[in-house]
Amino acid sequence: MKNHLAFAVNLVLVYFLFLWSMKVVKALEEKNVEQEKALEEKMEQEQATENKSGYIRLKKFHFIMLLFFIVFLSAGITTFALAFGKEKVVTVAPQRTEFNKLYEAYDTLENGYYKNLNQKKLINGAINGMVESLDDPYSDYMSNEEAKSFHGSISSSFEGIGAEIQEKDGHIVIVSPIKGSPAEKAGLKPNDMITSVDGKSLQGMNSTQAVTLIRGKKGTKVELMVQRPGIEAPMTVPIIRDEIPIETVYGEMVDDSIAKVQITSFSTNTSKELVDTLNDLQKKGMKGLVLDLRQNPGGLLDQAISISSMFVPKGKLIVKEEDRNGKIKEIPSQNEGNPNLPLVVLIDKGSASASEILSAAVKESAGVPLVGEKSFGKGTVQTAADFKDGSNLKYTIAKWLTPNGTWIHKKGIMPDVEVALPDYATLPIINPDKELALSTSSTDVQTAQKMLKAIGYDPGREDGFFDEKTSAAVVAFQKAQKLPANGVLKGESTLKLMDLLREKIKTNDTQMLKAIEVLKGRMK
Incomplete structure (x- = not known):
């Protein structure tokens, strides 16, 4: 110019x-x-x-x-x-003396390394090293492929296992599985640590690199090695990848007047989906609402603000952003909200980022009670910069604070009414390829015994030894499900056992039941 x-x-x-x-x-x-x-x-x-x-x-x-x-x-x-x-x-470009050492290192390798070097790979590695030095799990440098995957995860469907992950303390940890995804069906939980993918260690990888390994074409199999907190032995979890649609809002009537709506993430069309769902539920007689943000890993900030504005009165604060200089920007509700609709919000340790913004906004600016468990605790805001070659830099630009000025980073949000799920809701996964039979002893046997007891079949013991009484409980379960009654847990029998446990958790959802109870009290 x-x-x-x-x-x-x-x-x-x-x-x-x-x-x-x-x-x-x-x-x-x-x-x-x-x-x-x-x-x-x-x-x-x-x-x-x-x-x-x-x-x-x-x-x-x-x-x-x-x-x-x-x-x-x-x-x-x-x-x-x-x-x-x-x-x-x-023109003469200004000297950038801070890069002299970088140039020297590059030239040293370029001129003296014993193999020919890929210049693009060297430069990408330098950028990646700068980002990793930030020690921020939410900042990533992405290659062309990784950038496409990142954009796809918030704007369209993608193929993979359907779980939000992050790098935490040098490990790859699950934030939350997506509702109805292969990851959820396989029993993956928040805070599960993935140590390897198809035998390849994830040690030293960032979350973007791990995602590239975990994702794959629909119908293909991936085997994860998972370490669950509180469980000594690691678990091998085979998962068949599938198409993961970015459908983020699910609603239904609990009874004639109470509806429950689950938001699984904050994607491009989430606010529109929620408006359509609420309109449909109002036609069905909705007088009160339980908004379920459990296992919601977050997503787009603008969607969290838009949805918060549906429940926070106009002019009341939704969130504050604090930049590197300490300057604070206040973001108020732009809509009238719906203060006449009784509301309760459900959170748990899988509720992160945008779901925490929404939870804090309705709690502090609209007096809405939160029920469940302490949330995950992510209090930073990211943006993404695209480069001409298709690569991408995602980096943190600000802290976000609750309307009252609290920074919940690494602390989470405590619910007003704390309720845990039953113990059997946190049981680890059993590898269906592994055979559990008479006289075997392992942590998998112990897990199976606890599952059998939860769904109504008494194994006689829960110490991990597969004895005659455990075998009898397995046979009774297999007969009831019209499976080959051989007293051995493997393949279809193991998968059915885990399916029945999930149904049990759903029907005995102590957190949802408590949220409905609190909501009814507000509707009187």
Whole structure:
């Protein structure tokens, strides 16, 4: 842009220089004509002398014309160089001495390493190293492929296992599985640590690199090694990848007047989905609402603000943003909200980021009670910058604070009414490929015994030893489910056992039942 402006200015200058030179030349020409007439009148008398004088004048005229031509040509060349020459001809980049060491390291490797180097890989590694030095699990440098995956996860469907993960203390940890996803069906829980994918260790990887390994085409199998807090032995969890649609809102009527709506993440169309769902539930007689944000890992900030505005009165604060200089920006509700609709919000340790913004907003600015468990605790805001080659830099730009000014980062939000799920709701997964049979002893057997007892089949013991009574409980379970009654847990029998446990957790959802009880009290 600057070069083109220089070209235009210089072009105007050359134009005026040209006009001036033409005027000078014309004046000289007219003077020369007058002198030639005088020469003709005196030619006979001073023939020899005047010829020499005319010759001298003619040489002067040609010399002046040549001089103007050189000036004009020089100006033209200068103008062209200013406009289209290399930038180093007209500008000098400021020295960035802080990069000298980086350049030296690059040149040292480029000139001395024993193998030929991939320059692009070196540069990407340098950028990635800068981002990792921030020690911020929410800032990532992404390659072209990783950037596509990142954009797809918030704006369309994708293929994978359907779990939100993050890097935490050097480990890859599950924040929350997506509702109805293969990850949820396999029994993955918040805070499960994934140590390897198909035998490849995730040690030292960031979350973006881990996602690239975990995701894959629909129908393909991935095997995760998972370490669950409180469980000594790691678990091998095989999962068949599937298409994960970004449908984020699920609503239904609990009875004639109470509805429950689950928001699984905050994606591009979540606020629109919620409006449509609430309109539909109002037609069905909704008088009170339980908003379920459990296992919600968050997502887009603008969606959290838009949804909060549906329940927070206009002008009341939704969230505050604090930048690096401590400057605070307050974001109030722009809508009238719906203060006449009794509301209770459910949270747990899988509720993070945008779901915590919504929870804090309705609690502090609309007096809505929270029920469940302490939330995850993510109090930072990220943005993403796309590079020309398709790669992407996601980085933290601010803290977010609750309307009362609290920073919940790594602390979480405590519910007003604390309720835990039954113990059997946190049982680990059993690998269906592993055989559990008479006289075996393991933590998987112990898990199976607890599952059997939870769904109504008494194994006689829960210490991990597979005895005759445990075998009898397995046979009774298999007969009731019309499975081969061989007393062995493997394959279909193991999968069915875990399915029945999930149904049990759903029907005996102590947190939801408590939320409904609290809501009914507000509706009186």
